[in-house]
Amino acid sequence: WPEGWQGGYLDAVEWRAVRGGMDVPGPAAVWARPRVPLVDGEEPSGLQRLFTVADSGNGVSNFLDPRQWWFINSELTVHVRRVPAGEWIGLDAVTLVGEHGIGTATSILHDASGPLATGAQALMVRPRQAGGG
Template identity: 70%
Template sequence: MADAFYVPLGAGRFLPTEHTSGPWTPDAQHFGPPSALLVRALEEVPAQREMMLSRVTVEILGPAPLRELTLTARLERPGKAVEYLSAELATDERVVARASAWRLAASDTSDVSAGLAEAPPAPGTCPPADWPSSWLGGYLQAVEWRVISGEVAGPGAAAVWARQRVALVDGEKPSRLQRLFAIADSGSGVSGRLDPAEWWFINSELTVHLQRPPSGEWIGLDATTTIGPNGVGTATSRLHDEGGQVAIGAQALLVRPR
């Protein structure tokens, strides 16, 4: 098995490895790697000037199987300062996920930067996460996890540091945003309020609003879940690097008994 989430096959085709498999079944991917792969495609859409992805939404249209996938991306709306992009991940039979993104012209606003949370304690000061033995390896083992606060396998809000142990695509170094999106989809899992053996809390999408690209390999995830009275919830996250906040993430959740 390659030391990566995906093996490139050429012509926009990728083969998932067992590193992508989620904690509940070996037959479906955790949606961190597919989200990062979609961002990879968005980053490859040519720009005429220096621009930055400001918001990316990944719509999850069904389980992502561990078989060959085709990735495409395009510029939907060009512009001088604001552009709209899309990407799609599909098997031969169906579309697995679609991503949409706004790309904005970059400029220097460092003198007026405000409202960003400070970084949590450094990863080296935080203990390793202890995942339940009943949760499958795959993605969980392909990422190094450090617990900042809360219980990652228990109920309630929690914060973690996470670092990929493997590449996104074999033979490539992941970009800063690819590293971010490989982790961002874990917010609902880290902050689940309910016992996953008794409840489903399935996210149908992931939306990330970016303030700046992260630096370094570690991504901080400070997450909490709220649950309404009608089977719908929301997981929200502040995403960090070791210098402070870089993005805000949110996931719509379907909540129901198993």
């Protein structure tokens, strides 16, 4: 992950880069597996695993240096064709940033059997203040 991105959610999910990289701007593909359940003592369902990973499209395919820019997803839509099988979810994502602080991240989610959902995130893009805040 890019410098400064660590802990919390990133450590709660196991990541394996396939194409591109979380520390390199541009489109990327990863396999991801949540390491912890959403509810203590409860095995995550396929849909819980899917939505946990679907929320990462903009981070995986970041377009701008995250040390200098915020790109917060203000909305996430996932269209599911089937429930995933297995623990690992594939995420193939592209982020595009336009004028006036507006961006989108789109993704195809899959398991070992093939595509199962598409994701779309609306992004609010703003420069970080000096000092990282």
